[in-house]
């Protein structure tokens with residue numbers, strides 16, 4: 001295949017392989033299939049599946065759901081509309097951020113399990129003609145000269161196959177599976193981990209700052225309907241909101257050293273650490289877990305290499321990971337997929353796609369990622385979080401400014 005000469009746009013039947021069917025990968029696949037690209041979406045899991053996440057879908061995602069043709073399905077899936085997010089300092093002081101500040105939608109955000117949300121997107125992808133290979137893992141990257149030209153996959157029955165592609169997207173989330181494979185194969189440059197400012201981070205500080213995320217669905221929580229509550233405690237924070245079937249999702253992020261101290265036992269962490277937050281103790285004291293806790297190491301905040309090799313583009317968390325307390329990771333996944341889809345549709349070559357994608361990505365996310373990296377430092381230091389909550393209680397304006405700084409500019413035209 002001569003990729004140099006191939007114009008992606010002039011050939012709408014160019015083959016695009018998207019790896020990972022989270023919100024970034026599935027929405028990218030749908031957007032490209034809608035304009036007649038030949039799209040193959042590869043996902044190692046079988047959907048619906050549980051996924052570690054706060055499951056807070058910010059209202060700015062609705063414009064994307066409408067574009068993708070899944071808005072009605074998302075609302076009908078049985079989640080909870082969230083009118084406000086309330087942040088609680090350990091002693092119980094709180095500050096509220098109404099969801100309508102994000103896009104003016106009076107009905108608020110949506111709290112829906114990732115099992116349901118990701119399933120709806122995958123079903124839409126299938127319906128629109130995307131070839132979906134689920135229970136299939138990508139295990140290698142194929143090269144022709146210095147360009148990526150396909151992937152090696154392992155099917156659910158253990159068969160190894162090769163799939164060729166003109167353009168590939170790494171939508172494997174924070175794991176950045178394809179990007180890491182490229183680094184290992186040393187195809188372009190050694191792996192560089194970018195910080196929010198674009199500087200290379202010190203691997204030592206990475207280990208010291210390692211975090212672990214936990215999540216489970218609970219019954220019998222004592223939480224008002226329509227609210228998402230965030231609890232700060234020594235060494236971390238957690239979010240609680242109802243999802244479907246009267247269950248609530250509780251997801252918390254905590255320093256790895258605290259997890260070690262409590263032998264990775266979520267129950268002990270909650271009772272001995274998180275219950276130091278008075279509000280968390282009140283809402284969670286009778287809660288019962290309805291499935292096993294999911295736990296995963298969480299690191300690699302900030303921007304990554306968006307174009308690890310020619311023809312390969314990183315999208316969603318694989319391209320940049322924003323702090324979970326902003327409740328905007330899924331939004332960034334959908335937004336970055338839209339930017340990449342437009343770059344692929346509008347540009348004639350892999351190099352032109354890369355240039356446009358990097359430019360638009362920086363324009364849209366650089367400031368947001370920087371503000372969030374500063375706020376992350378406050379989130380893990382109780383004295384700072386107390387101070388921040390007290391300061392934000394001084395008035396609506398500082399709250400609005402800070403809340404808006406973590407997300408895209410809101411304009412009336414995005415509210416359809």
Ligand SMILES: Cc1cc2nc3c(=O)[nH]c(=O)nc-3n(C[C@H](O)[C@H](O)[C@H](O)COP(=O)(O)OP(=O)(O)OC[C@H]3O[C@@H](n4cnc5c(N)ncnc54)[C@H](O)[C@@H]3O)c2cc1C
Nearest residue numbers: 020022023024044054055056138172173213316317329330
């Ligand atoms: C603790 C925590 C809480 C969060 N809470 C929220 C929240 O409340 N609201 C919010 O908006 N965001 C939240 N986020 C962020 C959000 O979860 C992510 O931003 C979002 O999932 C990114 O989507 P994605 O499609 O890029 O990746 P993912 O959703 O991670 O999807 C990646 C997919 O790739 C698949 N995959 C991986 N490897 C392979 C392989 N080798 N072959 C094939 N498939 C593969 C995986 O199975 C997965 O389905 C949270 C994150 C964390 C860590």
